[in-house]
Amino acid sequence: MARTHPYNFVHVLLPQLAWRRPEAVRRELSDPGLARDLLHYVWDKAGEGLPVSEKVPPRGLRLSWHEVAGRVTALVQLPPPQATSEAHFAALVYEQNEAPDDDDVPELRPRYFTLEATLGLSTGEGTPTVIGERNAEAHRHLGRGPAGGRSDTASAFLHALAEMLGPLPDLDVPYMHVVRS
Template sequence: MARPHPYNFVHVLLPQLVWRRPDAVRRELSDPALARDLLLYVWDKAGEDLAPADRVPPRGLRLSWHEVAGRVTALVHLPAPQSTTEAHFAALVYDEELGEEPDEADDDLPEARPRYFTLEATLGLSTDHGSPTVVGEWQGDYHHHLGRGPAGGRPDTAEAFLKVLASVLGPLPGADVPYMRIVRS
């Protein structure tokens, strides 16, 4: 059974925050100092109503930016999962191309919500090649499993997860984009 602290962070609080204030959260995540503060704040909120023994330290919690199939993608690195449904990573995928900022000129349009993906630990035997995972996507209140993910707990798990996302997303229509590249860490 998933520990409530990491579960609340990945599956409840982070997606709610990102979808409630998409442009503001994106701007905060774009600043390394603000990103760290925001992630730690949400992590603390996810555990504030839990008994001290149920709280999990944010060891490994950080953010890196990537381009995936032409889309700006914020990859949230999470503390190592200990149970099913706990995630290795969460990815916020913005439909704008790299370098394209949200249009602030038209305040009448709703803010574009990013797609929210997870790479979750799942049942199965861990091997020397890593632990089993599943790729998920949250769409509002609905969580969809998109199939098996890359082996978890390996040095190349993040890159392999981003490659899976690239194949799920496909290239932007009419865009001549590389398959995937790291923008900044």
């Protein structure tokens, strides 16, 4: 059974924060000092109200930025999972590269993916994982992920996301107009 503290962080608070204020969170995560403070603040909030024995220290909690299939992606590394549904990583995938300058352009919510520990036997190859995607309505598993707990797990997760997402659509493609005479 997943520990409440890391579960609350990755499955509740971090996605809610990223979706409630998408551009502000993206800017804060882009600044190394603010990113560290924000992640630790959210980590502390995730453990609020829990008995001391259930709180998990944020050892290993860090953020890095990557390009995944042409999309800017914030990768959050979490403390090592110890149970199913706890995550090795969470990824905020931004579908547009720049924040909109125009107030009339709506903010785009990032897509939110996780690489979660799952049932199965650990082998010399690593621990079994599943890739999940969460949106405001649901959390769904997208299939088996790369082995967890390895030095290449982060890059393998990003590679798996790139394959799932595919290339960005060409937004300059002309579109069809229906003309009535």
